[in-house]
Amino acid sequence: MQKIVVLGATGSIGTNTLDVIARNPDLYQAYALVAHQNVDKMLELCLQHRPGIAHMVNPEAASLLQQRLPNELNVEVTTGADVLLELVKHDSVDTVMAAIVGAAGLLPTFEAVKAGKRVLLANKEALVMSGRLFIEAARETGAKILPVDSEHNAIFQCMPERIQTHIGHCDLAAEGISHILLTGSGGPFLSREINSFDAITPEQACNHPNWSMGRKISVDSATMMNKGLEYIEAKWLFNARNEQLKVVIHPQSVIHSMVQYRDGSVIAQMGKPDMRTPIAHCMSYPQRISSGVEPLDFFKVGQLSFCEPDFERYPCLGLAIEACHQGQEASTILNAANEVAVEAFLNSRIKFTDIARVNQGCLSAVVNSKLDSIEDIVALDKEARSRANAELQKLI
Numbered sequence: 351m352q353k354i355v356v357l358g359a360t361g362s363i364g365t366n367t368l369d370v371i372a373r374n375p376d377l378y379q380a381y382a383l384v385a386h387q388n389v390d391k392m393l394e395l396c397l398q399h400r401p402g403i404a405h406m407v408n409p410e411a412a413s414l415l416q417q418r419l420p421n422e423l424n425v426e427v428t429t430g431a432d433v434l435l436e437l438v439k440h441d442s443v444d445t446v447m448a449a450i451v452g453a454a455g456l457l458p459t460f461e462a463v464k465a466g467k468r469v470l471l472a473n474k475e476a477l478v479m480s481g482r483l484f485i486e487a488a489r490e491t492g493a494k495i496l497p498v499d500s501e502h503n504a505i506f507q508c509m510p511e512r513i514q515t516h517i518g519h520c521d522l523a524a525e526g527i528s529h530i531l532l533t534g535s536g537g538p539f540l541s542r543e544i545n546s547f548d549a550i551t552p553e554q555a556c557n558h559p560n561w562s563m564g565r566k567i568s569v570d571s572a573t574m575m576n577k578g579l580e581y582i583e584a585k586w587l588f589n590a591r592n593e594q595l596k597v598v599i600h601p602q603s604v605i606h607s608m609v610q611y612r613d614g615s616v617i618a619q620m621g622k623p624d625m626r627t628p629i630a631h632c633m634s635y636p637q638r639i640s641s642g643v644e645p646l647d648f649f650k651v652g653q654l655s656f657c658e659p660d661f662e663r664y665p666c667l668g669l670a671i672e673a674c675h676q677g678q679e680a681s682t683i684l685n686a687a688n689e690v691a692v693e694a695f696l697n698s699r700i701k702f703t704d705i706a707r708v709n710q711g712c713l714s715a716v717v718n719s720k721l722d723s724i725e726d727i728v729a730l731d732k733e734a735r736s737r738a739n740a741e742l743q744k745l746i
């Protein structure tokens with residue numbers, strides 16, 4: 351029986367994870383659920399999944415949950431940042447699903463890695479922010495990192511075992527791999543007139559054609575910053591050099607990414623755009639379990655198409671690739687700036703096209719800071735956020 355802590359339990363990945371756990375009750379148990387402040391959703395999840403612990407980051411939300419939970423359920427309600435860090439490294443915990451959105455997920459995810467847990471990584475921002483430190487910590491403690499992000503999960507599945515068992519410090523060329531082909535749908539604005547992008551509303555940006563996701567990642571998909579963050583994520587997970595990574599637009603989201611080998615072979619992973627497939631894969635690897643996802647029907651799919659990304663349409667993608675090439679400091683700054691900009695856009699404070707402006711403005715602040723510890727990363731993230739807020743002021 352694998353005991354799982356679900357970080358970000360009330361979110362899109364969190365609820366999909368709980369769905370897969372519920373389908374396989376003899377194999378998995380929700381040991382603890384962790385969320386920010388959505389009491390209604392947490393209450394519903396506790397009634398349905400009966401975890402041992404429900405942790406709310408917001409203390410008021412924790413007391414409200416405590417009042418509303420029926421006693422006979424025997425769920426312990428906790429709150430507090432230190433309590434959360436203790437929770438993820440508890441001896442009873444086998445697996446941590448890292449599905450908090452954004453930089454807020456960094457510390458608990460990193461703690462799980464330091465404790466040598468099996469870490470199912472959805473929170474790409476944590477890896478983008480801390481890259482080498484994250485991979486080094488996993489190597490030291492033997493923490494097993496399994497990529498939940500559908501593209502990285504696909505790439506993982508298309509790789510030989512020697513890469514799968516050496517995440518972060520594998521050698522692609524030695525395994526005959528020439529390229530990782532990171533696919534992306536292009537989001538909701540693949541064919542919208544670029545000169546109308548100023549008028550894009552948060553609702554339009556969150557309306558992804560193929561995937562149903564949280565609001566932050568939906569906006570990232572619309573700007574393709576998501577693919578940019580994934581490019582950085584792929585660099586760290588697969589120890590890839592710049593020239594080994596390529597982004598391919600594939601609007602149908604049937605192929606979730608591909609690996610190109612030296613001999614001309616290309617291996618692709620395909621399936622319905624449903625996150626329960628990569629979640630179930632990570633939970634059960636190297637076995638397979640049922641996930642509730644319908645089989646892919648190729649007669650319904652009909653056609654698969656591909657094109658090159660247009661950096662004028664997706665300036666954030668270009669910025670992220672550039673930041674990846676520049677190194678850790680640029681990646682950490684970009685991630686922070688983007689979080690601030692996306693939130694401002696979702697609150698209708700800036701235009702869709704301003705997101706790239708804020709990101710670009712912050713990236714010019716790279717000064718080669720020392721980044722030897724998680725504390726250094728957290729400090730840089732904070733500094734980049736205040737710079738992003740200053741950039742925002744210029745636009746409001």
Ligand code: NAD
Pocket residue numbers: 357358359360361362363364384385386387388407448449450451452454455472473474475498499500561562563564565566567625
């Ligand atoms: P979401 O917005 O649906 O859920 C976010 C979760 O994080 C919620 O449970 C929320 O309570 C929690 N959270 C937010 N702020 C927090 C804080 N300060 N402290 C603790 N918890 C906090 O997001 P999502 O779509 O489920 O995405 C979660 C992560 O998974 C993101 O990093 C995203 O990039 C990644 N991801 C998501 C998908 C997807 O299909 N949704 C696919 C690939 C990767």
Ligand code: MG
Pocket residue numbers: 499500501580
């Ligand atoms: Mg993805």
